[in-house]
Amino acid sequence: MSVPKVSVIIPVYNSEKYLEKCLGSIAAQTFTDFEAIMVDDGSTDGSALVCKNFAENDHRFKYYYKENGGAASARNYGIKQAAGDYIAFIDSDDYIEPDCFKNLTALLDEQSFSIIQGGMKLIRNGKESLLLPGMNNAKLSGDEYKLAVLKRQIPIFLFQSTVSKLYKRELIENSGVCFNEKYSISEDCLFNTELLKSDIDSVCFNETSDYCYIQDNSTLSKSSVSGKKVQNAIEIGTTTAAIRNSLISDLCAQNDSDVIAGFSKAICIIYLSNAHLIETGGFSEKEKAEFYNSYFSVMDYPVLPALSEYEGTDRKIIEASFKKDYKAISRIYALREKKAIIRKLLHRG
Template identity: 35%
Template structure:
């Protein structure tokens, strides 16, 4: 590759031989061609590593790194270490993208620090549900992205400036298992001085599988990890400078926690007390949280109402 790539696409790979061809082929079919792909083989025991090497031999834009298994966060961090592009994108190896996924970089003419695009959830084969839909291109302040109307905790729905990541020394936390995306995104936002660009593109296909059911053990552990993340974010300038927006963020967390967590588990009651102590600083959220714990059906109704209002809002914009 002679010219410096505009975008570095980092793909952690682990037990992905069933999906990897679809993923990488979709990236190589991009209409915007000034990019590199970093395939990070995270000690995969199947043929994933061999498949990665196949692509590296065929296309100079593909670089492969093999490492011992350490999880998706350590794989992404290794990709960040060796990335050369001006912008960073993350793609999961079991997902795929449309050919215009990177097209925004052909026409990008504004100085922004982050780009937020939509994605589509594949709930069943070839059945997609749009998520994070923006009806038109617009710019917002970094603090506004915390508003649940805009915010997505999926790192794959954003493009990041590599220079900001390097200046901040930002890495994915490999201690927590499921909420590293949320922590990374908000810490990145805290370093942004320019606006965030929202684009009306749902080129990313996020594929769900049976293990991601909302009431699974994974969802419960993720909520506990969210609590750790929430505490780590409380003192950030982004939170203290925009208390109203951060309160909305807290509300979204409380709602998800009450829905997904199994109240019969001992850890739930420990986390309840911890979250109550945290939310006491936000009087409205404290009362809201108490209501959700006392009246579980209110939690479910509020969740449904939230998504209905969110959908109507995007249709009106």
């Protein structure tokens, strides 16, 4: 039996509502040299029946069941089953256009690439917007790609996401990088950032947007912020920051102003994201202090090169974070909340 060009890994967990459309869009691809690896992560709804139906009617679809372990665990399981030259990931509540794989593999007859990055359609409550790589169908060497990431020339959502990409299977296997099963959030961001440490040969950008990422009121998480979620976010933020900082040295880019500005912007975003999780999670003052100190102690990176992009309370939060003054951050949030309440009362009046 010949080796497929692409192995498509679909983690499945209680997604019966969307699964038929997702798998149907894969079956309808104009590019046919693929295998679809459906990893049922312990679903308790009708997802298994949908998957088994596709497996029975199309030899390219393969169904696997495992005990529930989360999306990272399901992706790792799928990677172990994959036989294709390239690996793609599709979330079970999304779908792809008919020419998705055809467009992503279009240049593979001419040259082999470590990663092929496509665009994406964001569909939020029925409204569609395009998210493109912004690299004008460029072909970059591994080092050029890493510099482009550091300079934030690639939209952060596209870089962090594992969908709308093809990964050379050898790249993943040789790097030893896998999805960290400890985390249930941002594990894809950590996966892609850790891959930057590996021997990436070349990267191709395809400006077509054939991946349809669905985001609506029913799929947006409304769960409360847990201490575990905050700690996971802090750990991922500090790890990715350290990797980026190390890359700057490895690429001898310490004097590249665009690289330093991009790195500083990443640090600012981490500060703002962590502060939001901590201050809106209903934690005690002691708990908040412990969270802040857990990353203040290791985050000692410059923010000045990107500070001019921020104003108002965001700028104040970044400045307070850089000074490791968590009490100032709490005061800023308290004042922001008080102003919001006043505005709401005035509006009612």
